[in-house]
Amino acid sequence: MRRFSAIIFLLCTFALAMSAQHIQRNYHNRSMSDVLIDLDKASKRYKISFIYNELEDFTVTQNVKTANIPDAIRKVIGFYPMQMTVGDSLITVECIRKSERKLIGRLIDNHNLPVEFANIQLLNPKDSSFLCGGVSNANGDFVIPCQQKQALMKVSFVGYKTICKLVPIARIGNVKMQANSYLLKGVTVEAARVVEKVDRQIIFPTKEQVKTASNGYDLLDNLSLPTIIVNRAERKVQSLKGGDVQIRINDVKASMQDVLALQPDEVTKVEFINVPGLKYGDSNLDAVINYQVRRRYAGYVGGVSTMQGTKAGFNNSDGYFKYNVKKSEFSINYSFSYRSVEERSYESLGTYHLPTGKTLHRNYLGYDSPFLYTTNNVQLGYNLSEPDKYTLNVRLNFYNHNSPVRGMNQLYQESGKANQYLQNNRKMLEQIPSLDIYYSLNMPHDQNLALNLVGTYIGTDYQYRMREYTFNKSPDESVKNAPLTDYSYDATGRKRSLIGEGTYSKNWKQMALSVGGQYNISHTDNIYVGSSNADTELKYSNLYLFTQLQGQQKWFSYQVGVGATRSSIHQGENGYSKWLFRPQVTLQAKASDRLSFKWSSKITSDIPSLSDLSELRQYSNSFEARDGNSGLKPFTGYNNTLSASWNIPLMSVYLEGNWTYYDKPIATSILPEKREDGSYLFVSKPENQKSHDYKHLLLTPEVHLIKDHLDLNLMCEYQNVKTKGLDYSHEFNYFSYGAEIRYMTGNWNIGYGAYKVEKSFWGEKTNGGEPTSNLAVTYSYKNWQFGVLGLFVFYPHGCVYKDELFNKYVQQKNKVRLADQGNMLVFAASFNFSHGRRYHTGSRKLNNSDRDNGIR
Incomplete structure (x- = not known):
């Protein structure tokens, strides 16, 4: 009976909570009169009374998420000179500064973006005494009732130069504010200087850095982030510490096409996350670079670019187009890369010690061999978004990599033996279609739920040709004879994977909580035919769970969390299933506004690659081979980093010390294996x-x-x-x-x-x-950029x-x-075009992809 009563009580409580009225609206440039009419229609209890013409000139740009109608009205009134009177069933709204004349305008910055919460004062032109004032709203709009015919308008806002000019009390249109310096929590940041956080640095691009960049890679290169190298020609971002670098746009993991399509003048700031938290799920990450971007909400944007090398076959070409209408964005991106090298050689000088005590010296002298590949990548996207409410993003991607020629021919020399010619060529065709669906929902009380589902198919056709011939005058003459050995094989790979992820986050004033999980399941079937005959069927699943808490108390910041991974890989009867734990803590202390110290400690886990787990022998030549090892186990790493960052207007210094210890890491063992004829084969094998x-x-x-x-x-x-x-x-x-x-x-x-x-x-x-050793010279003119790169x-x-x-x-x-x-030398040219107003798509929290085909 008690249990039944408790259930009834909980159900009643839940029903009452659900029946409570919740107001959720998103107003953009709506008149105050229309907004109050809309809220009046939504109200179940109150009647809203106001004088329509009195409030018509006041505009509202505001996201409203409140529990009741009075709070909603307070939020839309904001800093306007209005008062609200709440009765039992009637709410009255009126302007407290009544005047036939009003100063009406809009504040914008250098990029025509609204400046919100700027302070506007109207002064008497005769003695500069204060008359009245107001504050701009989220759309930069301001409406200030004033009896004077004209007044001195003084506009001030942190980060912008103060404006003081004589204006008529009427509609004055747009007022442009010039950027000055950024003042953040008492720390003045000149130009593109750095604001230190517990897990990241925040950089504000300068006008020069934006003006001389045509895409995201150019802008990132201009910022010169510590430990980061940007290769503009190859579209690569590398870490000096050797780990991976992940690029994101508005918290979304971005592809190369996304970064190329990025408009530098839409970037408000760049977050350099040099201590990636557990929510990123990749223990090999050195850094995450997150562009914060304001997007368009109407119109279109597009661009094309190309790079052409003068010596080797080298071309990168790209194009993109995005069209925005109402809450939707449609996009298409295409990129093409071509590489062709004729003078590529591989040389190996080796000394081999046999168990018998004999030592052999083998030299493999490289011949110039051709190398060629092309890549094509097409990405179709659709985004449906109502900022601060929800975001739906669907991307269909098709990636094609074709490498018909990858030669590596050599002359083999060993004392006491006839020279041999090794003919080696590889071909690979890889096709990867994928579908990515993402949904994010913002909930009351600063909560967010994000879901991501990615399905991928990887089709791979691989051809390996390795033949040894008795050398006869030249390579062309040598291959006319029958080969001494042939270690060629063909491989066909098919992989299907599904990745699902969900995260929940809750923000408080000085603290944030993130909880989430990811489940990855895949089935890989690689068939080898030739000198190596095998069917390696691998079944893989990975469950990752994490929780992370981040906060700040005056000069001290912290980030603590724990992750748990259950990995399972099986090939037939062989394999493993294991739980791995990944705690992480980061502490930051600010000694002053310019100097900060940071300590980070984490435990990581690494799993074997699919190719290492394949029980397959591959011959490099008649003397060397490589085996797989299905008995490999995951291994653990212990990482500790202590860093210091010092920033002054004319200099910044970053100092870092790191100690990392891996227990039972996977590395290659080499052992001689005696064959039936008494000779030895040196076999490489991955082992813990x-x-x-x-x-x-x-x-x-x-x-x-x-x-x-x-x-x-x-x-x-x-x-x-x-x-x-x-x-x-x-x-x-x-x-x-x-x-x-x-x-x-x-x-x-x-x-x-x-x-x-x-x-x-x-x-x-x-x-x-x-x-x-790279040189880059670029010139920007309107929407064009021309450049010469020296590689x-x-x-x-x-x-x-x-x-x-x-x-x-x-x-x-x-x-x-x-x-x-x-x-x-590489000659480069790009052209970008746009039309219409800006569109803000909701920030995406998750993104997953799969490119591991498991073939070796």
């Missing part, structure tokens, strides 16, 4: 090793030599890495440095950057990246990638050379 200990110290000073025009960025980094395997132990030390200088004046933007080759260390191998400047012999192997059985020095990319 003992540990990986990584320390680094990074310093990135930025000097503003000429304010808003000339910037110099410096970087120096020291790395210490200790790796322990099942049968090895190594220590690596490396020092790198680099610099960028950029000059912006008028319509010109000139920049040059050079960095020492970055190296990464894992297991028993060091990997070197590409050298950076690998001062590298006449081209780009060289180097790596080394330090195994006790095998020592190798490998080098890939792209000769025809040295000192390459």
Whole structure:
């Protein structure tokens, strides 16, 4: 009986709560009279009384979410000179400054965007005494009743130059305010200087940085973020720390096409999240870059761009178009890339120690081999949004990657043996259609619910050709004979995946809570036919749950959270299912308005790749092969970072120290395997090793030599890495440095950057990246931008990638050379066009994608 009574009580309480009236309206540039009429119709209890003509000139741009009619009226009245009287069943609204004359206008900024909550004072022209005043609303509109025929209008707002001019008391149209500096919570931020938060830096682009940029990549390059390198030609954003960088627009994970379609003058600020929280779900992220953008609500915007190289086959071309009508936005994006290299070679010098004690020296000298690929990417989008209420976003994407030629031919030399010619070529065709559906709902009391569902199909056709011939004068003559060995195979891959994610967030005045989860399920079937015959069928599922709390108390900020992942991968009877936990805490302390310290600690988890789990042997040549390992297990990382950031108007300095320890990381083991004929095959196999200990110290000073025009960025980094395997132990030390200088004046933007080759260390191998020595000169004229880019400047012999192997059985020095990319000039041109007013689509919180086909 008690249980029944409790249920009845709860149901009654719920029914009463549901029956309470909730007012939710979104008004844009509506007259006050119309708004009050609308609220009167929505009211169940009150009758609203007012004089129509008295309030007709006052406009309302406001999102109203309240529990009752009186609160709704208070919100729409705002700072207008009005008073409201509430009775039992009657509400009276009247203007308390009655006058036949009114000063009516609208405040806008340099980008024709409204300036809200600006203070407007009307002064007597004779003695500057105060007459009356008002405040602009969310649309920048203001209406101030005044008996005078003219007055001195004084307009002031933080971040803008104060306006003082004589105006008639009438309709004066738009009043433009000029940006000055940004004042945020007592911290003045000149130009594009930095505001420090617990997990991010907030950067406000300057007029020069916006003016000389034609897309999101250009603007990001102009900002010169610490630890971030932007490659304009390749449309890449890289971290100096070696991890991934995620790009977002209004909290939405953005594609390359989205960043290219970004209009720099619509960017209000850029958030550089250098301590990504648990909600991003990727433990390999070094940073998240989030553009905050104001979009259009009517009209259209579009653009085209192209880059053409002068030496190697190099072209990037893009086009986009967006059309907005009422609450909808329709969009299409297309991008095309073409690369063709003739002078590409791969060289390997190796020493092999046999178990018998014998040592062999094998050299693989590279021949120039062709390399070609094209990519096509089409994205269709539809967005239905009522800002501050809901957002529905649907994207249909089709990605095509075709690489018909990827040669790597070599001359094999070994003392005491006849030379051999190795003919190696690979072909791959990859087609990936995907459908992405996203919905976000804003609820009362500053709550949000976001849902995302992504379905992806990956079709891959892969061809691997590896043949060894007795060398006869030249490669062409050698292949006329029958091959000594043939390790060729074909692979057909089909993968289907579904990713679902949901998050709930609640904001208070000084605290925010986020709770969410993601479920990813996929089925991969890769069939290998040829020298390797196998059908690797992998079933994968991953459940990720997290909760995160963030807050601030005066000079102290914090972010704490915990995530839990359950990963399950199975190939036939082999596989694993395991729970992994990922706690994370970040603390920030401000020593002053200019100096802040930050400490972050987290536990990460990494899972094996699909290709490593495939039980398949692949031969590189008759001497070397690689196996998969279905017995791999996930491994855990412990990461601690301490950083300091110091900002003054003419300089900013970022200093970071990091220590990361991985327990039982996955790295390659190499062991000799004796064959029936007595020879040895060196087999590489991924295994869970003992540990990986990584320390680094990074310093990135930025000097503003000429304010808003000339910037110099410096970087120096020291790395210490200790790796322990099942049968090895190594220590690596490396020092790198680099610099960028950029000059912006008028319509010109000139920049040059050079960095020492970055190296990464894992297991028993060091990997070197590409050298950076790039020059960019651009000129902007109205909607056009023209530019010349210099890639690998001062590298006449081209780009060289180097790596080394330090195994006790095998020592190798490998080098890939792209000769025809040295000192390459790329000519670029872009044109953007737009028409109509701005459209604000709701910020998207989630975005997922899948590009892992599992083939190796």
